[in-house]
Amino acid sequence: MTGTGTGRPGAPRLAVVYCGGCNPQIDRAAVAAALPADDPGVRPGAVVYLSGCPRACASGHALTPAGPDEGGEGPAPGAGEAPQVVVAGTLVDGQPVAPDEVAAAVTRKLKE
Amino acid sequence: MALRTPEEYIQSLADLKLRIYLFGELVEDYVNHPLIRPSINCMAMTYELAQHPEYEDLMLATSHLTGKKVNRFTHIHQSVEDLAKKVKMQRLLGQKTGSCFQRCVGMDAINALYSVTYEIDQAKGTDYHERFRKYVQYLQDNDLVADGAMTDPKGDRSLAPHEQADPDAYLHVVERRDDGIVVRGAKAHQTGACNSHEIIVMPTITMRPGDEDYAVSFSCPSNADGIYYIYGRQASDTRKLEETELDVGNPRFGGQEALIVFDDVFVPWERVYMCGEVEFSGALVERFAGFHRQSYGGCKVGVGDVLIGAAALAAEYNGVARASHIRDKLIEMTHLNESLFSCGLACSYEGVRMPAGNYQCDLLLANVCKQNVTRFPYEIARLAEDIAGGLMVTMPSAQDLADEKLGPVVEKYLVGTSDVPTIDRLRILRLIENLTIGAGAVGYRTESMHGAGSPQAQRIMIARQSNIDHKKELAKAIAQVGKPWDTSKVKKPAAVAR
Numbered sequence: 051m052t053g054t055g056t057g058r059p060g061a062p063r064l065a066v067v068y069c070g071g072c073n074p075q076i077d078r079a080a081v082a083a084a085l086p087a088d089d090p091g092v093r094p095g096a097v098v099y100l101s102g103c104p105r106a107c108a109s110g111h112a113l114t115p116a117g118p119d120e121g122g123e124g125p126a127p128g129a130g131e132a133p134q135v136v137v138a139g140t141l142v143d144g145q146p147v148a149p150d151e152v153a154a155a156v157t158r159k160l161k162e
Numbered sequence: 163m164a165l166r167t168p169e170e171y172i173q174s175l176a177d178l179k180l181r182i183y184l185f186g187e188l189v190e191d192y193v194n195h196p197l198i199r200p201s202i203n204c205m206a207m208t209y210e211l212a213q214h215p216e217y218e219d220l221m222l223a224t225s226h227l228t229g230k231k232v233n234r235f236t237h238i239h240q241s242v243e244d245l246a247k248k249v250k251m252q253r254l255l256g257q258k259t260g261s262c263f264q265r266c267v268g269m270d271a272i273n274a275l276y277s278v279t280y281e282i283d284q285a286k287g288t289d290y291h292e293r294f295r296k297y298v299q300y301l302q303d304n305d306l307v308a309d310g311a312m313t314d315p316k317g318d319r320s321l322a323p324h325e326q327a328d329p330d331a332y333l334h335v336v337e338r339r340d341d342g343i344v345v346r347g348a349k350a351h352q353t354g355a356c357n358s359h360e361i362i363v364m365p366t367i368t369m370r371p372g373d374e375d376y377a378v379s380f381s382c383p384s385n386a387d388g389i390y391y392i393y394g395r396q397a398s399d400t401r402k403l404e405e406t407e408l409d410v411g412n413p414r415f416g417g418q419e420a421l422i423v424f425d426d427v428f429v430p431w432e433r434v435y436m437c438g439e440v441e442f443s444g445a446l447v448e449r450f451a452g453f454h455r456q457s458y459g460g461c462k463v464g465v466g467d468v469l470i471g472a473a474a475l476a477a478e479y480n481g482v483a484r485a486s487h488i489r490d491k492l493i494e495m496t497h498l499n500e501s502l503f504s505c506g507l508a509c510s511y512e513g514v515r516m517p518a519g520n521y522q523c524d525l526l527l528a529n530v531c532k533q534n535v536t537r538f539p540y541e542i543a544r545l546a547e548d549i550a551g552g553l554m555v556t557m558p559s560a561q562d563l564a565d566e567k568l569g570p571v572v573e574k575y576l577v578g579t580s581d582v583p584t585i586d587r588l589r590i591l592r593l594i595e596n597l598t599i600g601a602g603a604v605g606y607r608t609e610s611m612h613g614a615g616s617p618q619a620q621r622i623m624i625a626r627q628s629n630i631d632h633k634k635e636l637a638k639a640i641a642q643v644g645k646p647w648d649t650s651k652v653k654k655p656a657a658v659a660r
Contacts, residue, residue, distance in 0.1 A: 075629050103629070105512050105524060111242060112515035144281075144517035 074102025095132030200416030256464015264354025271310030280518035368444035411596025455532030459506020505531030
């Protein structure tokens with residue numbers, strides 16, 4: 051993890067954790083700006099780990115918030131708590147999406 | 163069962179009573195066959211080193227399934243440190259054998275299948291992953307060798323599997339039954355297959371709709387009914403039958419490849435991990451290839467260590483060790499070898515935790531690693547031959563050296579520096595011959611070229627992941643592409659204006 055910030059000023063409902071951005075395959079700032087930071091449908095405390103490429107530096111090299119075999123270096127499991135979503139390039143929680151669909155896919159995850 | 167000893171492994175291999183054909187004959191006592199045994203000794207080294215505390219950190223891992231210590235070759239990587247230790251373990255084994263030790267391919271297969279079976283289940287509601295976890299635990303609990311069998315014969319490369327004139331050109335399902343499937347076909351170039359307890363089959367290319375019968379992955383015992391092996395030849399292989407260790411170059415260790423034939427083999431459903439899910443075949447191929455291309459950043463480096471050492475000794479025995487060009491060539495060989503190791507480590511440390519919980523190496527860097535492996539060992543081998551001199555391919559036989567009349571003559575004229583016995587000088591030259599143009603070159607050169615995929619396969623993967631659009635944007639920003647062009651601000655430099 052190389053940087054943190056919120057998607058927009060004054061939007062504490064949703065935190066965005068950025069990677070350092072050395073080799074982005076997506077426009078991370080644009081994805082963050084398109085996230086539903088003010089949406090009451092998103093549980094407060096939600097976190098989006100936003101990496102520009104599949105190396106997933108923002109989430110400690112994990113493609114999902116939690117796998118079936120817990121441990122490793124990724125973010126802690128968030129079952130029953132505020133949602134966590136991992137973006138790694140065009141992978142959202144490990145699933146490939148079109149580059150222009152990343153923000154929409156994250157938004158769906160945040161509202162599940 | 164605890165970790166097996168090398169002796170227990172070899173006995174267990176003999177007990178399988180595999181059907182291995184060599185020179186057109188069924189080999190009965192294959193574990194003691196002089197042409198096969200060196201490759202078995204390599205595999206046994208993966209058991210031997212696991213017995214020693216000084217190698218435990220690399221050779222053993224803690225199973226995430228049972229919490230027990232297992233041989234790392236049966237381990238599912240749980241961290242980037244696991245990925246890096248894998249590469250270091252492979253370098254160690256390359257150093258100890260000077261050869262391909264064959265157990266990597268099964269390790270790479272189980273790690274690729276672990277994540278892909280999970281993702282198939284998530285998408286399709288199948289239970290492949292649970293079956294596969296049980297299978298991995300079976301391998302770990304019994305310290306078994308698994309062969310990862312991917313490469314089909316492929317027939318006409320311009321045609322899809324289901325379009326081939328002979329439907330068996332790619333291994334496929336010929337019957338689906340209530341209790342399992344029946345498969346037919348073959349897998350080519352199978353490293354270590356005849357030294358394995360188990361065979362893990364995977365598709366060899368990305369399958370498309372219409373290829374459902376070919377999108378199949380399963381495991382079976384290596385002695386399952388319907389399976390037999392046709393042993394592959396290697397350069398100078400019959401020197402191993404001459405019973406003169408000297409001329410073999412690497413008398414104790416060697417590689418092994420075979421053609422596995424599946425002649426209507428039954429596989430129960432609990433051993434099937436993909437059956438018709440064509441959309442996941444590409445991911446399986448890419449991940450397995452990624453792991454195996456990472457592997458080459460370890461194993462070939464270890465063999466490279468042996469070759470560099472042999473070249474340095476040859477120079478020493480020739481009395482030229484202090485020559486500046488010799489030292490420079492050894493530096494270049496080391497630089498190339500360590501560059502390969504750097505790639506193997508880099509793709510490990512940039513690995514990621516997959517949705518299934520295991521760790522996958524970085525695919526771009528793994529492909530860069532293997533692309534370099536298709537080149538650097540050739541240059542290292544060229545430099546070794548340069549340093550060794552022509553004697554490595556013109557020296558008399560071991561029988562001449564042992565002959566009562568000719569032996570003293572060979573001793574007299576082929577001695578190097580006076581403090582080194584002629585036999586040791588010849589041993590080192592034969593080792594260089596083995597690794598550069600002999601039986602060992604199968605593993606060090608051609609396997610470096612084509613094993614884990616030929617060079618073009620890596621270039622396709624590199625192109626796919628090169629993120630060229632980002633690079634274009636970087637160049638545009640630096641060069642100010644798109645900025646309005648104001649000619650009024652263009653002035654001649656003061657020096658020109660004068």
